[in-house]
Amino acid sequence: MIRLQNVHKNYGGRPALINVNLHVAPGDFAFLVGPSGAGKSTLMRLLYREEIPTSGTVFIGGLNLNRLPANQVHLLRRRLGIVFQDYKLLPRQTVFANIAYVLQALGVHERDIKRRVSSALCVVNLEDKEEAYPDELSGGEQQRVGIARAIVNGPPVLLADEPTGNLDPATSLEIVQLLSRINERGTTVLISTHDQIIVNALRKRVISLRHGEIISDVESGVYEGEAASV
Amino acid sequence: MRQSRIIKAVIIETWLGLKQSGWSNWLVISILAIALTIFGGILQLTISLQNLVSSWGSQLEVSAYLKDGYEPRTVAIEIRQMPAVQSVEIVPKESAWQEMQKSLHVAAIENPLPNTLHIKVLASNKVEDIASRVKLLSSVENVRFPLQAARRLNQVRQFLQIAGLVLTAALTMATLTVIGNTIHLVIEARQREIEILSLMGVSPFYIKSPLILQGAAYGAVSSLLAIAFLWSVHIYLDPYISEQLLGIAPLIASSLKVSLFNTFAVLMLLGMAVGASGSWWTSGKYIKL
Numbered sequence: 001m002i003r004l005q006n007v008h009k010n011y012g013g014r015p016a017l018i019n020v021n022l023h024v025a026p027g028d029f030a031f032l033v034g035p036s037g038a039g040k041s042t043l044m045r046l047l048y049r050e051e052i053p054t055s056g057t058v059f060i061g062g063l064n065l066n067r068l069p070a071n072q073v074h075l076l077r078r079r080l081g082i083v084f085q086d087y088k089l090l091p092r093q094t095v096f097a098n099i100a101y102v103l104q105a106l107g108v109h110e111r112d113i114k115r116r117v118s119s120a121l122c123v124v125n126l127e128d129k130e131e132a133y134p135d136e137l138s139g140g141e142q143q144r145v146g147i148a149r150a151i152v153n154g155p156p157v158l159l160a161d162e163p164t165g166n167l168d169p170a171t172s173l174e175i176v177q178l179l180s181r182i183n184e185r186g187t188t189v190l191i192s193t194h195d196q197i198i199v200n201a202l203r204k205r206v207i208s209l210r211h212g213e214i215i216s217d218v219e220s221g222v223y224e225g226e227a228a229s230v
Numbered sequence: 231m232r233q234s235r236i237i238k239a240v241i242i243e244t245w246l247g248l249k250q251s252g253w254s255n256w257l258v259i260s261i262l263a264i265a266l267t268i269f270g271g272i273l274q275l276t277i278s279l280q281n282l283v284s285s286w287g288s289q290l291e292v293s294a295y296l297k298d299g300y301e302p303r304t305v306a307i308e309i310r311q312m313p314a315v316q317s318v319e320i321v322p323k324e325s326a327w328q329e330m331q332k333s334l335h336v337a338a339i340e341n342p343l344p345n346t347l348h349i350k351v352l353a354s355n356k357v358e359d360i361a362s363r364v365k366l367l368s369s370v371e372n373v374r375f376p377l378q379a380a381r382r383l384n385q386v387r388q389f390l391q392i393a394g395l396v397l398t399a400a401l402t403m404a405t406l407t408v409i410g411n412t413i414h415l416v417i418e419a420r421q422r423e424i425e426i427l428s429l430m431g432v433s434p435f436y437i438k439s440p441l442i443l444q445g446a447a448y449g450a451v452s453s454l455l456a457i458a459f460l461w462s463v464h465i466y467l468d469p470y471i472s473e474q475l476l477g478i479a480p481l482i483a484s485s486l487k488v489s490l491f492n493t494f495a496v497l498m499l500l501g502m503a504v505g506a507s508g509s510w511w512t513s514g515k516y517i518k519l
Binding site: 048050071074075076077078079080082088090101102104105106107108109149153 | 231232233235236239422423425426427428429430431432433434436
């Protein structure tokens with residue numbers, strides 16, 4: 001589902017990713033771990049074509065992102081669900097409107113929008129918060145809205161870039177368990193994080209990055225934290 | 231159906247963008263309306279002058295004013311020998327003077343008018359040639375022909391056209407700048423939405439179209455204001471021209487009627503094109519998808 005072959009990414013001559021080779025199969029759940037500056041976010045941005053590699057090739061579902069014309073990037077992103085550390089919710093829109101917004105832009109029928117938003121809110125256990133505004137919700141609830149928005153279009157791949165970065169440990173665990181449940185429904189999930197607690201609690205595949213290089217890729221792995229990565 | 235729902239959503243986004251822009255909408259609309267009014271006014275004037283020039287220019291007639299002491303009939307025979315002359319009509323100074331006294335109530339003074347010959351020419355390209363040949367006759371004091379006046383009028387029209395284009399271009403540039411700034415503000419205000427929409431896979435068409443439509447809406451409203459103003463001026467001036475300018479009036483009035491609709495159509499298209507292109511350029515510059 002996700003494949004990177006000999007990927008290098010430089011910013012002004014400074015390497016952010018060095019010869020990264022990675023394969024995530026359909027239905028996999030994987031953590032991408034490493035300290036700040038290890039290259040996790042850069043790798044995630046390559047996957048949703050916010051960036052293009054300096055060299056090497058990135059594939060999503062067999063699609064070569066290097067060859068994807070700029071005017072077709074939106075078609076790739078429709079096949080991805082993306083969750084962000086800062087939630088990226090529209091503050092003046094209700095929870096329902098935040099999730100429905102993208103569906104409206106895609107021309108989905110009003111009746112289907114209601115059904116799909118309700119279903120997504122049900123998955124994240126926020127059925128009763130449809131009419132609430134983001135600032136009326138806790139951080140964990142806002143992130144769950146972000147996840148509902150990411151899955152509302154039924155994407156085969158879910159990318160979560162530091163989804164628990166702004167949350168307390170208990171809420172972080174809830175969020176990552178929610179992502180795990182979404183994975184059980186067949187969605188490929190890749191989470192970038194430096195949160196030791198959530199990685200070690202789930203014992204899933206752990207891909208470790210350090211200074212832009214993959215230093216380990218372990219099934220049912222743990223993350224020793226930043227000290228171990230230095 | 232899906233497309234129509236997307237278009238509906240784009241229109242709603244456009245409306246929200248217009249609401250968000252507040253007072254700056256009116257700043258853009260007023261500047262663009264002024265530019266379009268000037269352009270439309272000059273366009274209207276030049277089209278009318280063009281029609282006038284054409285009507286005058288196509289009159290195949292030369293008037294020759296004779297010196298005192300020459301027999302009009304003899305001169306007429308001489309002129310009729312010239313090639314391309316169709317006919318020569320003699321207007322004796324006595325009958326011309328009587329006519330003038332009757333229509334303009336002129337005081338009883340000595341007749342100042344010369345004997346006149348109206349020479350009909352076979353083809354328009356021969357008018358100037360005949361006029362210059364007639365003028366060389368020792369019996370002829372002066373000649374006048376409509377083509378000459380038409381040429382002068384044409385020079386005025388060309389000057390107006392150039393001045394109008396320069397002025398319109400300058401105002402259009404100013405308008406584009408104001409539209410650009412307004413759309414830039416909308417983009418800034420909606421930066422987060424745009425970023426989210428882009429990351430969620432919404433097409434650039436959906437993201438940029440509301441902004442381009444907003445620019446086109448500015449153009450449409452500005453054009454309507456300009457058209458309303460020009461129409462009012464036309465309504466006000468038409469009877470005035472008819473009353474005051476007697477002979478020329480029907481010609482100008484009919485020219486105006488013919489070209490008015492075309493001018494309004496041009497204004498509407500130009501307004502919407504300027505508005506939309508200003509927004510298109512700005513959204514291309516500030517929205518990187």
